[in-house]
Amino acid sequence: MKRRKFIDSLILTTGGLMILPKCKSPEQGKNSLTSSSNSGTITEPSRVIEILEETDVLVVGGGPSGVTAAISASRAGATTTIVERYNHLGGLWTGGLVLPLLSTHGLNKSKQQEKVIHGIPDEIAQRLKDMGMAIHDVDPVIDPEATKYVLEKMVQEAGIHMLYHCWMSNIVMEDKNIKAVIIESKSGRKAIVPKVVIDCTGDGDVFHLAGEGFEEMKYHIGLVSRLGNIDRIDKTKPGFEEIYVGDPTPLKSVNWFNMHGENDQDGTDLHTLSKLQQQYRIDIWENTEHIRSIPGHEEVFLLDTASQLGVRVSRILDGKYKLTLEDSMTYKSFDDVIGVCGAWTSLLYNTNRIQRNERPLWQIPYRSLVPKHTKNLLVAGRCFSFDKPLVEDARIIGTALLTGHGAGAAAAVAVKSYCAVQDTDVQKIQKVLKDQKAYLG
Amino acid sequence: MRLKAKNIRYFSFVVAVIIALPLPLGIFTGFYIWLSPYVFLNSFLAKTGFTLFNLLGIIFLFLAVYRHRWICRYACPMGVICDTSSKFSKKKKGKFPRLNKSILILALLISLFGLPILSVLDPFYIFNNFFEVLSPEIALLVFLQISGLIVVILLNVIFPHSWCTKICPLGGLQEIVTDIKKSVIHPKKTDQKGMILSRRFLISGLAGLGLGLAFRKLISVPKIKKFRPPGALAEEDFTTTCIRCGNCIKACPTKIIQLSVETSNPFLFLAPEIGFDKSYCLPECTLCGDVCPSNAISKFNFEKKKELFIGTAKINLKNCLLTQNKECDRCKFYCAYNAVQINSKNIKSFPEIDAEKCVGCGACKIVCPEQVIEIVATEVVA
Structure with a gap:
């Protein structure tokens, strides 16, 4: 009996060891639920998967970076597909209720605040403004439902093939190329065969599976919510007290309520995400009850909570170039610039305090979207290649929109010129971007 | 020759x-x-x-x-x-x-x-x-x-x-x-x-x-608590053994060490003290201890510096951006001593200072966008 048990466990362990390198997922062992079986792993039988479609550019994730990437690529002539896990576009910007579009402005060399967000990102902002669904000229706060609508319209106008309700679950690599991307949905497991993949997952799920190097950053995770009937707060009511009820949105009666959360949270850990989701669900309701209990606030109600947790940053790509804080502070000019960003945080630089309105605008080079090894993968959004001290300005909506725009244009050029993203002609990319009214400094 | x-x-x-x-x-x-x-x-x-x-x-x-x-x-x-x-x-x-x-x-x-x-x-x-x-x-x-x-x-x-x-x-x-x-x-x-x-x-x-x-x-130990350079002797010994040569002031890379113009007590006069108006004490610097010829500031290394208290950071939570649900983590991000934790309770976050880890270097005070942090005298940690 004992010998048989030993052989059994030997087979299971070998099976486990064989599956691990295939998945290229070093995290899997650490995070998997410990099962009662001896080795804690199980071998999934291999199977043949139907190819759903072939496409020039596949954008994984329909958040702010995914949308601008897809629109840019499609407008530049590439057939483009977006894979999105939820039922809307805009990701954390809309469903996540992170409503401010930071940072639209930065200090230029003549010490003037200059608008830096142009091109497709600005087109989105302008449409929202025209609809009365964006407030403030600098760093506008948008209405999430209006933004979902605008993004949907723009994606449809650009002729992008949209796949909602599906989750990228694996990739098939062949000689440093992503041959296929496997998606999971109600229709089962399907493969998409793309010429170029753009990783707009925010967590770098694609480059992680492709075996690219990355830095992990444990940061703050919150859950944003919105309160309604803000305009019905009665300040004349006896016993009225001033209490924080969030910040204004384009809808007069609605405020958005940010949540910061504690530090050192792992945004790629299933247990962390589940635990925080449970806790925040309860906390937000109870906080709203507390607000309603204060005289004058009786009519305030919880309108909604974000459809996803606000993971601020998790994996950060080790790309061909790691953008540094120094680059962002010294007007560093790149030959391969694909976008110009603003900044919104105060910080310590060379031991001096630099205030928000003293922060220079900064350029994003194409190389910071390019992985070191994989030939047909680009990375946009909060997981592109930058140094940790730059995180506050790299992880925000504006930077995501800009990196998406750059990656989309580059993907289209790479497809057209049949070359690896590492060898793509930067001048051609910049020409596409300029044609799409992007600002390159 | x-x-x-x-x-x-x-x-x-x-x-x-x-x-x-x-x-x-x-x-x-x-x-x-x-x-x-x-x-x-x-x-x-x-x-x-x-x-x-x-x-x-x-x-x-x-x-x-x-x-x-x-x-x-x-x-x-x-x-x-x-x-x-x-x-x-x-x-x-x-x-x-x-x-x-x-x-x-x-x-x-x-x-x-x-x-x-x-x-x-x-x-x-x-x-x-x-x-x-x-x-x-x-x-x-x-x-x-x-x-x-x-x-x-x-x-x-x-x-x-x-x-x-x-x-x-x-x-x-x-x-x-x-x-x-x-x-x-x-x-x-x-x-x-x-x-x-x-x-x-x-x-x-x-x-x-x-x-x-x-x-x-x-000599009477003055009750006014001054911020002395890290590694400085106890206040009474420091003010008497310091020969006011000015080496620490010249060596300090962030120029936070200044001559005191305190005249209330002759022993305080011209003794170097730290002012956190413009900059902070760099975690990777040991110069004031290195250059002190009277050893009023004793020599220290990076490791020992973690135990040399200049003061302690104190945050006025009322005006802190975090307590107003605004995005900020600057004090935490720039703390080289891991003395700041951002905690949360009932969806409100707030920074907390670990007095045993905080040496009062002043980095958080300088970077805080709302200027709600001050450095106060260290209570004697038992």
């Missing part, structure tokens, strides 16, 4: 000038003060500790034993100034009492009581401090610092060569060393002159004892 003593001294003068200039010299800031055995003996008798650079003072003392007034001949930058200024004197020889040995005895005795205060009469010290004249500030403090050399020059113009031969306590030290050497080699030859001087010795010795005792009585 044999190098002449004079040329070596000129060379030394040039080096001394370079070192005294406000340049980023790191651990060599104010380096010449370490060469003086007089400053070393004062600090040593005040029991402030001993560091490697103190060996230089000892080596120079032995060189003075080996050859009479070796330091004057080869090293002292003040010698050049005295010789030059004496040339402007109309008199050929000034009548000035020979005080150098008496000053030395007086200084060392006061030092024994923990007050190396007469280190200010060291020629290296006076020379070094004069270069505060290049300081961009014009203040009484600067004038006090540069006045030493001016007085010396005036003395030499009125009484030529009086400083080096009659007053300088470092010269006195070298003379005593030679006297002792002679009396050891030729014990029978009693010097009549030495007998005469011994009366002065007695007077200065008694005066030293008296002054030392009196100062000890006078």
Whole structure:
């Protein structure tokens, strides 16, 4: 009996060891639920998967970076597909209720605040403004439902093939190329065969599976919510007290309520995400009850909570170039610039305090979207290649929109010129971007 | 070619000038003060500790034993100034009492009581401090610092060569060393002159004892809590053992160490203190400890720096962005000591300071966009 048990466990362990390198997922062992079986792993039988479609550019994730990437690529002539896990576009910007579009402005060399967000990102902002669904000229706060609508319209106008309700679950690599991307949905497991993949997952799920190097950053995770009937707060009511009820949105009666959360949270850990989701669900309701209990606030109600947790940053790509804080502070000019960003945080630089309105605008080079090894993968959004001290300005909506725009244009050029993203002609990319009214400094 | 003593001294003068200039010299800031055995003996008798650079003072003392007034001949930058200024004197020889040995005895005795205060009469010290004249500030403090050399020059113009031969306590030290050497080699030859001087010795010795005792009585620990450089001795010891040479102020890369203008207590006057108005104490810097010749700031390394408390950060949570649900983590992000935690309760986040880890470096205070952090005196952590 004992010998048989030993052989059994030997087979299971070998099976486990064989599956691990295939998945290229070093995290899997650490995070998997410990099962009662001896080795804690199980071998999934291999199977043949139907190819759903072939496409020039596949954008994984329909958040702010995914949308601008897809629109840019499609407008530049590439057939483009977006894979999105939820039922809307805009990701954390809309469903996540992170409503401010930071940072639209930065200090230029003549010490003037200059608008830096142009091109497709600005087109989105302008449409929202025209609809009365964006407030403030600098760093506008948008209405999430209006933004979902605008993004949907723009994606449809650009002729992008949209796949909602599906989750990228694996990739098939062949000689440093992503041959296929496997998606999971109600229709089962399907493969998409793309010429170029753009990783707009925010967590770098694609480059992680492709075996690219990355830095992990444990940061703050919150859950944003919105309160309604803000305009019905009665300040004349006896016993009225001033209490924080969030910040204004384009809808007069609605405020958005940010949540910061504690530090050192792992945004790629299933247990962390589940635990925080449970806790925040309860906390937000109870906080709203507390607000309603204060005289004058009786009519305030919880309108909604974000459809996803606000993971601020998790994996950060080790790309061909790691953008540094120094680059962002010294007007560093790149030959391969694909976008110009603003900044919104105060910080310590060379031991001096630099205030928000003293922060220079900064350029994003194409190389910071390019992985070191994989030939047909680009990375946009909060997981592109930058140094940790730059995180506050790299992880925000504006930077995501800009990196998406750059990656989309580059993907289209790479497809057209049949070359690896590492060898793509930067001048051609910049020409596409300029044609799409992007600002390159 | 044999190098002449004079040329070596000129060379030394040039080096001394370079070192005294406000340049980023790191651990060599104010380096010449370490060469003086007089400053070393004062600090040593005040029991402030001993560091490697103190060996230089000892080596120079032995060189003075080996050859009479070796330091004057080869090293002292003040010698050049005295010789030059004496040339402007109309008199050929000034009548000035020979005080150098008496000053030395007086200084060392006061030092024994923990007050190396007469280190200010060291020629290296006076020379070094004069270069505060290049300081961009014009203040009484600067004038006090540069006045030493001016007085010396005036003395030499009125009484030529009086400083080096009659007053300088470092010269006195070298003379005593030679006297002792002679009396050891030729014990029978009693010097009549030495007998005469011994009366002065007695007077200065008694005066030293008296002054030392009196100062000890006078010292009262002031209740005002000052932010001293990391590694500074306890407040009472620090203010008395610091010789106000200004090395730490010059060496500090972020210029947060300043001279105190506190006049409420004479022991606080001119003692270096930290002001967190513009910058903070860099976690990777140990310079103030490295350059302190009196060891009022003891030497420390990066590891030890984590336990050297300047103060503690205190956050006014009412105006903190986090408590208003705004995005901010600057205090946490820039804390090199991991002393800030952002915690949350009922969906509200707030930063908390771990008093045992916070050394009061002031980085969070400087970066805070709402300026709601201040550095306060450390409560004694048991």
